[in-house]
Amino acid sequence: MTQILIVEDDDAIRNNIIRLLKLEGYDIVSAINGRLGLERAREMRPDVVISDVSMPEMDGFQLLEAIRADRDLAATSVMLLTALDDRASMRRGMTAGADDYLAKPFTRLELLEALEGLLRKKGRIEETIESAVKAREEHLRRAFTESLGGTALPDKFALEAPHGAIPDTVIEATVLFSDIRNFTSLAEKLSSPEVAELLTEYFERTCEPVLKNGGRHLKFIGDGLMSVFADTLSGGSPLPASRRAVSAALGMALATHEFRGWLDRRFGQRGLPPFAIGVGLHAGEVTICRLGTIHNKETTPIGDTVNVAARLEAASKELGWTVVASSAVLGTAGDGVQTGGMTSLAVRGKNAFVDVAEITGLVTNIDDQRHGMATLTERAGEVRDAVQVNSEITARAVKGALQSKLSAFKDHQFESGQAPLRLKGYCLSRKIGSGGMTEVYLAARESDDLPVVLKVLDASGKAASEHLSRFIQEYALLSRIEHPNVIRIYDQGFTDDHAYIAMEYFEQGDLRAEIAAGMSQQRVLAIVAQAAQALAAIHERGVIHRDLKPENIMRRPDGSVALADFGIAKSMLQAENMALTQTRHGDVVGTPYYLSPEQATGQVITPRSDLYSLGVMMFEMLAGERPFRAESLDLLLARHLTAPTPALPPAHAALQPVVERLMAKKPEDRYESALGLLADLDQRALLQTVTGPKA
Numbered sequence: 001m002t003q004i005l006i007v008e009d010d011d012a013i014r015n016n017i018i019r020l021l022k023l024e025g026y027d028i029v030s031a032i033n034g035r036l037g038l039e040r041a042r043e044m045r046p047d048v049v050i051s052d053v054s055m056p057e058m059d060g061f062q063l064l065e066a067i068r069a070d071r072d073l074a075a076t077s078v079m080l081l082t083a084l085d086d087r088a089s090m091r092r093g094m095t096a097g098a099d100d101y102l103a104k105p106f107t108r109l110e111l112l113e114a115l116e117g118l119l120r121k122k123g124r125i126e127e128t129i130e131s132a133v134k135a136r137e138e139h140l141r142r143a144f145t146e147s148l149g150g151t152a153l154p155d156k157f158a159l160e161a162p163h164g165a166i167p168d169t170v171i172e173a174t175v176l177f178s179d180i181r182n183f184t185s186l187a188e189k190l191s192s193p194e195v196a197e198l199l200t201e202y203f204e205r206t207c208e209p210v211l212k213n214g215g216r217h218l219k220f221i222g223d224g225l226m227s228v229f230a231d232t233l234s235g236g237s238p239l240p241a242s243r244r245a246v247s248a249a250l251g252m253a254l255a256t257h258e259f260r261g262w263l264d265r266r267f268g269q270r271g272l273p274p275f276a277i278g279v280g281l282h283a284g285e286v287t288i289c290r291l292g293t294i295h296n297k298e299t300t301p302i303g304d305t306v307n308v309a310a311r312l313e314a315a316s317k318e319l320g321w322t323v324v325a326s327s328a329v330l331g332t333a334g335d336g337v338q339t340g341g342m343t344s345l346a347v348r349g350k351n352a353f354v355d356v357a358e359i360t361g362l363v364t365n366i367d368d369q370r371h372g373m374a375t376l377t378e379r380a381g382e383v384r385d386a387v388q389v390n391s392e393i394t395a396r397a398v399k400g401a402l403q404s405k406l407s408a409f410k411d412h413q414f415e416s417g418q419a420p421l422r423l424k425g426y427c428l429s430r431k432i433g434s435g436g437m438t439e440v441y442l443a444a445r446e447s448d449d450l451p452v453v454l455k456v457l458d459a460s461g462k463a464a465s466e467h468l469s470r471f472i473q474e475y476a477l478l479s480r481i482e483h484p485n486v487i488r489i490y491d492q493g494f495t496d497d498h499a500y501i502a503m504e505y506f507e508q509g510d511l512r513a514e515i516a517a518g519m520s521q522q523r524v525l526a527i528v529a530q531a532a533q534a535l536a537a538i539h540e541r542g543v544i545h546r547d548l549k550p551e552n553i554m555r556r557p558d559g560s561v562a563l564a565d566f567g568i569a570k571s572m573l574q575a576e577n578m579a580l581t582q583t584r585h586g587d588v589v590g591t592p593y594y595l596s597p598e599q600a601t602g603q604v605i606t607p608r609s610d611l612y613s614l615g616v617m618m619f620e621m622l623a624g625e626r627p628f629r630a631e632s633l634d635l636l637l638a639r640h641l642t643a644p645t646p647a648l649p650p651a652h653a654a655l656q657p658v659v660e661r662l663m664a665k666k667p668e669d670r671y672e673s674a675l676g677l678l679a680d681l682d683q684r685a686l687l688q689t690v691t692g693p694k695a
Contacts, residue, residue: 209251
């Protein structure tokens with residue numbers, strides 16, 4: 001129900017309006033003066049305020065100004081009532097931001113028609129805003145989708161004039177354009193709310209130096225920010241616009257450096273790529289367009305100067321510079337601007353070059369210190385709202401783009417002559433496996449043609465949420481580990497119900513086929529040593545594998561092996577230590593043939609649990625069969641709990657003490673660590689001829 005606040009000091013008029021509007025089905029609240037009206041407005045947040053002009057304590061004009069200054073009420077429709085019908089009074093009300101004006105005395109029909117017109121106008125504005133938001137989100141989603149596929153839209157950030165924009169003023173200005181480098185790679189590793197949180201925190205920090213240096217017409221475009229600096233918009237500062245823009249750009253670079261600390265504290269264990277930005281500065285003629293009516297404050301800077309600033313920012317990554325400024329900026333920025341490299345850049349779409357320089361610092365003078373901080377920070381609340389909306393839109397867009405991309409993979413038919421599927425610099429060639437919710441593809445990294453495996457998980461539905469969590473966890477754990485005997489993970493991304501991992505491809509397959517063919521003692525010891533080195537590396541970083549078996553030991557052409565499949569691994573370093581290292585009663589996690597006794601009974605697991613599994617695997621490689629077999633799961637688990645370790649074949653009897661210590665029923669009777677196993681093998685002079693990567 002539409003709620004209307006009536007603010008009128010005349011009891012008879014107020015009561016008549018209340019009675020008329022209640023009969024029409026409106027929800028009515030009232031106040032007898034502007035001060036009380038403002039209190040009710042802040043409390044109730046009505047859809048429309050109908051206010052008299054002449055009132056004690058706070059008149060209608062003052063009430064209107066207070067409403068427009070309140071960020072929570074600024075969009076409220078306001079109709080002014082007055083006995084004065086002169087044009088000056090009406091003009092004052094409309095200039096202050098009134099949406100309509102009704103002169104007393106008025107009839108019931110006039111009041112209702114004015115109110116209905118006001119509500120229709122409010123509805124049209126809301127529909128226009130919603131439509132614009134949807135269009136902007138769709139444009140961003142399309143841009144991010146193209147980016148994931150390895151191409152780029154020519155106007156990624158929609159810098160051209162929007163449909164319906166009205167050219168308002170043309171000014172000489174310096175345009176600042178900034179962007180987050182490799183944003184999609186970063187966003188893929190976070191959830192949608194986390195992406196929005198990151199962007200909001202980043203923009204709030206980097207907007208501060210822009211506002212303090214007099215930046216106006218701030219526009220948030222996905223992960224990009226644009227602002228205009230002009231002498232006519234200086235807020236009284238005598239400093240040149242280009243100098244203030246340089247100061248703002250360097251301030252953004254400093255704020256970004258400090259933001260990295262927040263990022264590390266908030267997402268330090270998530271394997272995010274390094275966070276960096278690029279800033280482009282160019283000066284020239286800028287057209288300021290406004291959207292909608294004269295009362296709509298939304299403006300958009302457009303023109304060649306804006307486009308060139310965006311192009312300079314785009315070039316910052318290839319140049320390796322954070323702030324890139326054109327000669328047009330440097331020529332008017334004054335003394336003290338410190339520069340690094342200099343070059344010329346071709347401007348796309350034009351047969352022209354722009355001379356540019358890397359900005360590295362700014363030596364301030366007395367005027368800078370006197371005027372550099374004097375500007376328009378009163379717009380901070382307005383900017384904060386825009387940041388929040390932009391962050392949410394961008395998070396939905398980038399996640400939606402990845403969702404669309406991954407969803408399209410499942411039913412794709414790999415046929416000759418078709419354009420290849422692409423994802424983040426990987427070119428998919430064929431499907432090599434599928435099972436349950438996971439599809440596995442062979443791909444090549446386009447930068448160096450390195451073969452990789454892309455695992456794509458479709459975890460739609462509530463029942464699949466645990467699978468998605470485990471899939472994401474696998475990358476989170478491995479991203480912290482770099483070791484020659486641990487599988488290499490190149491990239492990962494996820495949405496609400498899809499995820500992918502780009503990982504090392506093993507053409508030789510896993511260890512199972514080699515065991516079936518028979519293995520020499522030297523080869524077994526080489527595998528055990530490399531597996532122990534991998535376990536030492538992951539245990540040092542607080543990770544327990546929990547599913548060590550031949551199928552998770554992958555072979556490379558050079559004979560080395562790598563530990564893979566961390567889908568059920570657990571981190572000992574997370575806050576809820578016991579909850580993550582203890583299995584629920586009755587649950588069995590891992591492959592039963594290689595399960596430690598403590599895993600079989602749901603007890604607390606430790607790195608020594610992985611050593612037990614390595615012992616089982618070592619026995620199987622030497623003997624050609626598993627140490628324990630049974631006709632049922634319960635009997636198999638019972639043998640892990642109580643049966644003695646069988647004897648190895650006579651040729652390998654010297655290794656019996658090693659296997660028995662690895663497979664001891666009590667964790668405390670096993671090697672203290674994987675490094676302890678390696679030391680024992682060295683002491684027994686069993687590793688002298690073993691080759692393979694060392695930690």
